[in-house]
Amino acid sequence: MPVIVKPDKCTGCETCLDSCPFDAIEFKDGKAYINEYCNACMTCLPVCPEGAIIETEPGTRNMEHRQEIADYKDVLIFAEQREGKVASVSYELLGIGKKLSNELDTQLIAALLGAGEPEARELIKWGADKVLLCSDSGLERFNDDAYSGVLAQVINEYKPSIVLAGATPIGRSFIPRVAAKLRTGLTADCTSLEIDKETKNLLQIRPAFGGNIMATIVCPDYRPQMATVRPRVMKRGEYDENRRGEIVHVKVENPVSRTKVLEFVKEVSGISVNLHEADIIVAGGRGIGGEKGYKMLEEFAEALGGSVGASRAAVDEGWIPYSHQVGQTGKTVNPKVYIACGISGAVQHLVGMQSSDIIIAINKNPEAPIFNVATFGLVGDLFEIIPLLTKKIREAKGL
Amino acid sequence: MNIIVCIKQVPDTAEIRINPETNTLMREGVPSIINPFDLHAIEAGIRIREQLGGKVTVLTMGPPQAETSLREAVAMGADEAALLSDKAFAGSDTWATSYTLAQAIKKLGSDIVFCGKQAIDGDTAQVGPETAEFLDIPHISYVKKIEEVTDNTIRVQRLMDEGYDIVESSLPVLLTVVRELNQPRMPSLKGKMAAKKAEIKKMGITDIEADENSLGLKGSPTQVRKIFAPEIKAERKMIEGTPEEQVDNLIKELREIKCL
Ligand SMILES: Cc1cc2nc3c(=O)[nH]c(=O)nc-3n(C[C@H](O)[C@H](O)[C@H](O)COP(=O)(O)OP(=O)(O)OC[C@H]3O[C@@H](n4cnc5c(N)ncnc54)[C@H](O)[C@@H]3O)c2cc1C
Ligand SMILES: Nc1ncnc2c1ncn2[C@@H]1O[C@H](COP(=O)(O)O)[C@@H](O)[C@H]1O
Numbered sequence: 001m002p003v004i005v006k007p008d009k010c011t012g013c014e015t016c017l018d019s020c021p022f023d024a025i026e027f028k029d030g031k032a033y034i035n036e037y038c039n040a041c042m043t044c045l046p047v048c049p050e051g052a053i054i055e056t057e058p059g060t061r062n063m064e065h066r067q068e069i070a071d072y073k074d075v076l077i078f079a080e081q082r083e084g085k086v087a088s089v090s091y092e093l094l095g096i097g098k099k100l101s102n103e104l105d106t107q108l109i110a111a112l113l114g115a116g117e118p119e120a121r122e123l124i125k126w127g128a129d130k131v132l133l134c135s136d137s138g139l140e141r142f143n144d145d146a147y148s149g150v151l152a153q154v155i156n157e158y159k160p161s162i163v164l165a166g167a168t169p170i171g172r173s174f175i176p177r178v179a180a181k182l183r184t185g186l187t188a189d190c191t192s193l194e195i196d197k198e199t200k201n202l203l204q205i206r207p208a209f210g211g212n213i214m215a216t217i218v219c220p221d222y223r224p225q226m227a228t229v230r231p232r233v234m235k236r237g238e239y240d241e242n243r244r245g246e247i248v249h250v251k252v253e254n255p256v257s258r259t260k261v262l263e264f265v266k267e268v269s270g271i272s273v274n275l276h277e278a279d280i281i282v283a284g285g286r287g288i289g290g291e292k293g294y295k296m297l298e299e300f301a302e303a304l305g306g307s308v309g310a311s312r313a314a315v316d317e318g319w320i321p322y323s324h325q326v327g328q329t330g331k332t333v334n335p336k337v338y339i340a341c342g343i344s345g346a347v348q349h350l351v352g353m354q355s356s357d358i359i360i361a362i363n364k365n366p367e368a369p370i371f372n373v374a375t376f377g378l379v380g381d382l383f384e385i386i387p388l389l390t391k392k393i394r395e396a397k398g399l
Numbered sequence: 400m401n402i403i404v405c406i407k408q409v410p411d412t413a414e415i416r417i418n419p420e421t422n423t424l425m426r427e428g429v430p431s432i433i434n435p436f437d438l439h440a441i442e443a444g445i446r447i448r449e450q451l452g453g454k455v456t457v458l459t460m461g462p463p464q465a466e467t468s469l470r471e472a473v474a475m476g477a478d479e480a481a482l483l484s485d486k487a488f489a490g491s492d493t494w495a496t497s498y499t500l501a502q503a504i505k506k507l508g509s510d511i512v513f514c515g516k517q518a519i520d521g522d523t524a525q526v527g528p529e530t531a532e533f534l535d536i537p538h539i540s541y542v543k544k545i546e547e548v549t550d551n552t553i554r555v556q557r558l559m560d561e562g563y564d565i566v567e568s569s570l571p572v573l574l575t576v577v578r579e580l581n582q583p584r585m586p587s588l589k590g591k592m593a594a595k596k597a598e599i600k601k602m603g604i605t606d607i608e609a610d611e612n613s614l615g616l617k618g619s620p621t622q623v624r625k626i627f628a629p630e631i632k633a634e635r636k637m638i639e640g641t642p643e644e645q646v647d648n649l650i651k652e653l654r655e656i657k658c659l
Contacts, residue, residue, distance in 0.1 A: 002489055002490040002615065002616035002617075021626035022626075036462035036464075036489070038489065038490070039490065039623055040489070040490035040616045040622070040623070041622070041623040041624070041625075041626065042622075043625070043626070082560075144528070144537065144538060144539075144540075145537055148532070168560065169540070169541060169558065169559050170559075172524050172525075172540070173528060173538075173540035173541070174528065175528075176493070176497075176524075176525040176526075176527075176528035176529040176532070177528050177529065177531065177532040177538075179494065179525075179529065180494065180497060180498075180528075180529040180532035180533055181532060183494075183620070184494075184620050185492065185494060185619070185620030185621035186493065186494070186525060186529075186621070187621060188493075188521075188522065188523035188524060188525055189522065189523070203624070207522070207629060208520070208522060209410075209520055209522075211629065212629075213626050213627070213628060213629070214626070214627050214628070214629050215623050215624075215625070215626050215627075216623070216624040216625040216626075216627075217621050217622065217623055217624065218621065218622050218624050219620050219621050219622075220622065221620065222620040257537075258536075258537035258568060258569055258572075259537045259538075259539060259566055259567065259568040259572075260566065260567045260568070261564045261565070261566050262564075262565045262566070262567055263564070263565045264559070264562060264563075264564050264565075265556075265562050265563050265564075265565065266561055266562040267561060267562040267563070274560050274561050276560055277560075280658065304658070304659075321579075322543070322577070322578060322579040323558065323579075328519060328522075329435060329436070329519075329578055336656075336658070337653075337656070337658050358656055358658075360649070371635060372635075373635075374635045375635060375636065376635070376636050376637075376638055376649065376652055377635055377636070377637045377638065378637075378638050378645050378649060379637070379639075380642055380645060381642070384642045385642050385645060385646060388642060388643065388646045389646050389649065389650070392646055392647070392650055393650065393653075393659065396650065396654075
């Protein structure tokens with residue numbers, strides 16, 4: 001164990017017991033000991049009045065990288081594009097990136113792969129001081145090998161202190177390879193990023209254990225500090241038509257790849273499944289009753305201009321494809337408005353949607369846990385409410 | 400075909416409660432399960448073996464009691480099981496976990512490595528791709544369908560935001576899988592018997608020729624600084640009345656928030 005209790009010093013006072021976030025402290029024969037759930041978070045160390053809890057090898061962390069840390073300065077964001085169009089999360093990264101780079105008094109750099117100068121100029125207007133542009137045609141389509149190779153190359157050359165990417169299917173797939181190559185830490189799916197006032201380290205805040213707890217993660221001894229950021233959580237920065245910045249063309253030697261994308265197949269269901277970027281999501285659960293219910297939901301979503309989501313129960317019933325599933329084993333979404341129809345609100349569903357700005361729940365059971373996270377709750381039969389709602393929304397919009 | 404499936408024993412998060420006074424996890428009595436995504440990975444491995452021959456080895460890094468998860472995998476139909484357990488591995492973040500798994504996989508030898516998309520305790524989805532990098536082999540994430548496997552290539556469907564990619568790779572390769580891929584089988588009676596008798600290969604620091612500075616807490620670039628409870632949502636407003644009234648009032652609220 002990285003943390004141990006010195007039995008001769010432990011008085012068995014149990015003061016430490018409640019300090020452990022992981023339930024890793026146990027008492028046996030009046031003495032504390034640390035079990036295998038220990039995550040080495042060191043929370044208990046200062047709590048012990050006797051100083052009996054110690055790090056087994058204090059100070060033996062890898063420190064040889066320490067002196068190089070000073071060489072790493074800027075904030076770099078990976079600007080994701082799909083089919084030549086810059087993904088919305090990239091602008092959000094520029095928003096938070098600007099905030100961090102201002103605090104650190106450094107530059108904000110964007111790395112853009114497989115797109116052209118017009119897209120690069122947009123990134124500058126949204127806040128980038130410099131865009132590293134790699135227009136190689138081999139990078140137009142996402143590819144893990146090629147993308148991770150190029151990004152690692154530019155990070156080695158430009159030495160940013162912080163690297164951010166979207167926690168999208170693309171970002172979450174290839175960024176870990178970059179971190180492994182660079183021998184540095186990576187924090188997944190952050191919902192908040194701050195600079196520690198004292199150390200200037202990046203505080204990376206993220207949910208864990210199915211959203212039951214939040215954790216603050218740091219990467220003090222290695223650079224860059226890397227994080228993926230959940231889409232739709234960070235605000236975009238200011239758009240300035242007249243902002244000037246530098247575009248640097250990056251040369252790569254033939255990006256090689258051992259995998260090959262043969263084809264992209266758009267999901268056939270007529271409704272949009274781009275839940276990550278939707279402003280409004282209308283989601284149906286078991287209460288929706290079947291495919292017919294989903295037709296009703298689709299019409300509702302269409303009237304509102306939203307996308308359709310689902311609970312696992314509805315997916316398991318085969319009423320709607322898995323790509324629509326929201327929750328722990330599905331997608332994590334952050335729309336402005338999430339309308340849960342006939343969804344009970346199991347914790348595994350809640351973790352995928354509870355950070356939505358506004359949650360509206362329609363359920364016939366007033367005790368359904370979904371109402372605990374709802375901004376607005378309607379107790380009633382969705383087969384009555386939804387058609388009426390759809391009709392009135394259409395009228396209101398003049399459709 | 401040598402297939403390795405990386406599985407993780409995790410607490411069933413559905414059962415986890417937070418102690419509201421201390422903001423800590425209450426693990427007591429919480430059952431340990433095989434990470435749900437990993438069950439699909441095991442199933443995928445078994446199906447490929449059934450088609451092409453070879454063997455499926457399940458691999459886990461964890462405390463000694465993770466052995467029960469390995470036995471469950473054998474009951475499903477895995478041929479061999481290896482447990483990576485050593486004090487030196489404690490406190491590993493995803494970097495150190497991936498490094499350690501990769502060292503073990505190099506020893507065991509593999510044509511296809513399967514991982515779950517993510518583990519439900521940490522939810523990082525990083526161990527798969529990082530392990531592939533340490534092995535210096537390609538990887539494909541979010542595999543939702545395996546279209547074709549031959550002795551040296553594989554073609555799969557990879558889930559993306561608005562559909563899926565059809566991706567081809569040479570072997571060896573690492574795949575991370577989503578739930579849509581298959582329906583994991585239940586253990587058979589024969590499997591359960593095999594699980595009881597199965598010999599679990601134990602691997603420690605000396606068996607994987609690892610660099611000590613890359614292991615456990617010492618080798619982990621990230622550290623957990625603080626754990627706290629998530630904020631609870633603001634007040635909720637119930638909209639009452641007849642369905643007609645409810646709808647009218649909701650429309651008013653939707654206007655208010657500029658959703659209409
Ligand atoms: C490891 C694991 C991972 C999981 N991952 C996910 C996940 O990613 N996403 C997810 O969603 N779930 C997930 N689950 C499943 C989760 O625990 C629940 O089983 C699931 O979310 C329930 O779906 P539901 O709310 O649609 O169904 P139910 O719980 O059956 O609820 C249906 C609701 O509809 C209401 N209703 C019925 N008829 C009507 C009507 N006519 N009008 C109005 N209301 C009506 C009922 O009152 C009820 O509240 C996971 C479970 C496990 C163990
Ligand atoms: N300790 C471990 N032992 C074996 N496999 C693991 C371990 N941790 C993670 N994995 C594998 O990596 C996947 C992703 O885990 P994570 O990156 O922690 O979300 C899991 O579904 C497992 O297949």
